[in-house]
Amino acid sequence: MNKKEKLIHLHHCRGAGWKTIQVIMSKDPSLSSLFTTNYVEWAKMLPIPSNKLNLFLKDLHSLHSIEKLKKYEDSQIHCLTIFDDEYPFLLKQIFDPPWVLYFKGDKKLLTRKNTLGVVGTRKPTSYGLEALKTILLPLVKKKFVIISGVAAGIDAESHKITLREGGDTIGVLGGGLKQIYPKSNFTLAEEIMNKGLLISETPPEVKAEPWMFPLRNRIISGLSQGVFVVEAKERSGSLITAQAALEYGREVFALPGNVTSPESLGTNQLIYDGAKLVFSSRQIEEEF
Structure with a gap:
């Protein structure tokens, strides 16, 4: 060996x-x-x-x-280790980069510039979905690579908006590539493999467990030059992703929301703490 x-x-x-x-x-x-x-x-x-x-x-x-x-x-699943030259440069800079990445799809997306992580609640409001579409579409057209976690809600919607527009997207799974979770996103995950790139730090046959998702979030932050948080409750996995992004010296963007909406408490707090307020794609483009 x-x-x-x-x-x-x-x-x-x-x-x-x-x-x-x-x-x-x-x-x-x-x-x-x-x-x-x-x-x-x-x-x-x-x-x-x-x-x-x-x-x-x-x-x-x-x-x-x-x-x-x-x-x-x-099964067209390939491995990339930290020893490989093609290992993503940005990801290598984080404190705890994955030793091995398993992937299926277009590996070249890992070397692209303008990578934006998009995360948010699993139960978005109609406002969150509408705002996501308005802000993401111009970025997808300008060849931004949209990275998210294939979860229900904002994650899935980010991938779908990008794919519908013929754009580039990377999905990061918590569990293995042969154990897609949630099952409801199986078709979406297959589309990401065929038209974009699906990756995981977990060996392909291993099922997702709750502790894997914060680890997945650090990969989304690590691969991204900036992370856009769309809607998040006060205590939310999306805020872990934002925190990791800050620790890695990446930009954090947040969508402002209604002060009475629980889905906007987390993002409004992020803005108060210094995240960049986003109301159009321009604020994201300016930082890139």
Whole structure:
């Protein structure tokens, strides 16, 4: 196995989260001793409980990852690791870039400039949907790449507006590419794979779990030069995406809303905290 294949193999092992892989990579950047390290050395090195360590070692020595990769290729699913030259430059700059990305579709979208993340509530108001369309259409026509999370609501609508206009969109999943979630967006996810790009940090056969979505949000922020929050409640996953964008030094844009609408509490607060108020595509274009 070469270094890239070893990293993908490691990425499939249970118990090997981002930090675990970071510890292994810092001790052994070439992963040359991955299969020769003994139990005692692993126990010393890894900050995980023994039951997780046992699962990790079981997978490490029994998984057939090369066979898995062949199966993925048969389904047109490809892998990009942090070792690859084509790994997206912007994403590499974040504090915790994904070690491996699994993708299906047009990889060239990862190298494009003018990438805008769009996030918002799963239950948008008619005002939010109308504003989204008004602001997004001119940007799509000007070849902005629209990045979102394939979730219900604002995410799905952002992808649909872009696809209808023949524009470019990247969908970032929480779970694996073979476990599309939510099921109601299965057709949309297929269209994104065929006409744009669908990516995930999670191995393709792994189902989405709640803790994966904040991780997905950091990828949306990491790939984007700016993030546009359309509607968000006071405590919302969209605000996690905005927070990550700020931490990565990206622009944050927010749609102002009715002060009595719960869907606008989060975005109005973002504007108060210094996000750029957006009422037309021009405010976004100016920053880019």
